[in-house]
Amino acid sequence: MSKWFYPEPQTSPTLTGVLLINLGTPAAPTAAAVRPFLREFLSDQRVIELPRWLWQLILRGVILPIRSGKSAQAYRSIWQENGSPLLTETQALTTALAQQLPHDIVTKFAMTYGEPSVSSVIQQMKEAGVSKLVVLPLYPQYAASSSGAALDQVWRVLLQQRTQMAVQSIPSFFADPAYIKLMARHIRHFWQEHERGQRLLFSFHGIPLAHHTAGDDYVRQCQATVQLLAEELNLTKNEYQLAFQSRFGYAPWVGPNTQDLFVQLPQAGVTKVDVICPGFVTDCLETLEEINIRGRADFLAHGGELFNYIPCMDATKEWVEVLFSVLKKQW
Template sequence: MEAPVVQSPTARVKAPGKTGVLLVNLGTPDSPSVPDVRKYLREFLMDGRVIDIPYIQRFFLINGIIAPFRAPKSAKVYKELWTETGSPLKYYGHVVERELQKELGSEYVVKLAMRYQNPSIKAGLDEFQQQGLTEIIVIPFFPQYASASTGSVYELVMDNVKNWQVIPAVRFINRFLEHPKFIEGFVRLGRKYMDAYDYDHIIFSYHGLPERQITKGDVTHSVCQFGSCCESFHAMNQHCYRAQCFETTRLLVRELGIPEGKYTTSFQSRLGRTPWIKPYTDDVIRELGAKGVQSVLAFSPSFVADCLETTIEIGVEYKELFEESGGKHWQLVESLNDSPLWIETLVDLVKTA
C-alpha cells in the first residue's frame, strides 16, 4: 500500500475559483470626432493625479480653456492616427486580451480596460464581481510607475471595489521595467533597425511629467535633486518615475551594446508652462541637429502599444523637427503591440503576481 501524500504546511493550495486579470491602458477617444475627443480630454485631464492642482482651478482650466480649444486640434491628429480597425492602442489591447486568455487558459478571466473612456475599469470589475473570482490581478500597461498613470489606476480600481460586500484578493503589478522579456522585446525590435543601418545616435524618449509630481513622490525631501540622483537605481529612488526611465535606458543600452555618448534619455509631451522633467526630447533633437548628427533611431519605452505619442509625436512630428534641424534619417522603433514576447511578459507577470 502506497504511503499517503503529506502536503507541506507552507504549500499553497489552489482555490476553486478563477483569477481575474484586468489589463489597463491609459485610454483613447471612442472616435476621432471633436465631441469624442473633447469628452476624452475632459475625463483624462480632470483626474487629480494627472493635473494635480486644486479641483476648482482644474475644473475651469480644463472645461473653460484646454478642452474647448484643444479638442478640435487633437481631433485632426487622431484622424491621422486612426486606422480601419480604429485606435491602434485599443486594437492591440483587444488582441493582447485574446492572446493572453489563450495562454492562461480557463482558470483565468482576462479583460481589457482603459483608465479613461471605454472599455471602462468599472465594466471589467463589474463582470468580475458576477463570476465569484478568487482573486483579481491588475496589470497597468505602464512599465514605469508614476502617480499620474499606475497610481491613478490603483485609485480607481479601489474606488470601485471598496463597497463590494465581498472583496477578493486584489494584486497590483507596480512596474515591469526590469522584466527580462519586456527588455528583450524592445531589444529585438531595435536590433532589426540597427542591423540594417548604422545610426549616429539613439534617443530613448519617455512621456514627461511635471517636476512637482516627482518631488511630491520624494517623501524624504532629500533624494530628488533632478541631477545625479538618477544616475543609479536604488531603494530610495525606486519609485521615482524619472529614475525608473533612466534605469530602463541603462538596461536597454546594455543589451543592445550601445556605447556611452551615443544615446540620450529624454522626455516628451509636456503641457503648460510649469517645469517638466528634463531633458526635453524636442530640445535634444535640435541640439543633435546643431552637432551635425544625420541619423537617429528613436525608442519609446514608456509605451507598450502604438498611440498618438509614438506614431504621431515621435514618428511624424519629431521626424519633421529633426529634418528641419539638419538631420537626414529618423526612424521610430514601434511599440511591443501584440508581439509574442509581450504576451510572454504578461504571462510571467500573472503567474508570479
C-alpha cells in the same frame, strides 16, 4: 440610498482574473468625442495636481475648447479603419495573452479613461465568478499619473463592493529581465533591417517636475531601464540618450525634452537618429503622431537626414510571452 453600488452575484465559483489597464482613447477622432475623453483624463488629480476648483475653471473655459479640436486632428492622422490603434492593439494583446494563460483564468482589459471602463469590466469579472484579481497597468515604469491613476480606479470599485475581491497589483516591471532582453532584441532586429542612426534616443512620457520632486519614482525607473538596455546592447555613452516627451502646459517638466532634442541634435552634428519609446506597451497617439509624424518632421526640418522610429511590440508573440512571465510570478 445604500453606498453599495454593485449587486453581488448569488453564487460565485472561485476564479482568478487578470485585468490589463491601458490609458484610454476617445471613441472617434472628432472634437465631440475627444472633448469628454480629455475632460475625464485632465480632471484626474493624479494627472493635474492643482486645486480642483481652479483647474476646472481653466480646463472647461480654456483648455477643452482649444485642445479638443487640435487633439481630434492628431487622432485623425493615426486612426485606422477598425478604430484607435491603442484600443485595437490592447484588445489584440489581451486576446493573445488569454491564450497563453491557463484556461480557467478570466482575462480582460479596461481603460483608465473612456471605454471599456475599469468599473464595468471588474463588475463583469465578478459576475463571472472572479474572486481574486491580478491587475497589471500597461506601463513598465510606475508614475502616479499613469499606473497610480489606473490603480486608483480599481480601488474605487472595491470601495463599492459589499464582498470585496482579493486584489494583487503589479505596479511596474521596469527592470524585469525578460522585458529588458526582449526590448534589446527588438532593437537589434530593427538595426539588422534598417540603416542604423548615430544615436539611439529612448523617449518616455514625461511628468511635471513637481511630481518628481514630490517623490515620484518614475524618472529613476526610466533611468534604470535605459541603463539596463544600454548594457544589454553594449552602447557607449555617446550612442544613446534618455529624453521625455508630451510636455503639457507652462510648468516645468522633467527633461531633457524629446521635442527640443529633435531641433538640437542636428545642430550638434547628430543627423541620423533611431527613436524608441520603451514606456509604451502599444503604439498610440504619443508614439505614432507625436514621435513618428511631428517628431520626424521637426528633426528633418532642422537638418536631420535619417529618422527611424522603432515601433512598439504591440501584440507580438514575444511581447505576450514577456507579460506572461511577469504575471506568472504572481501565481
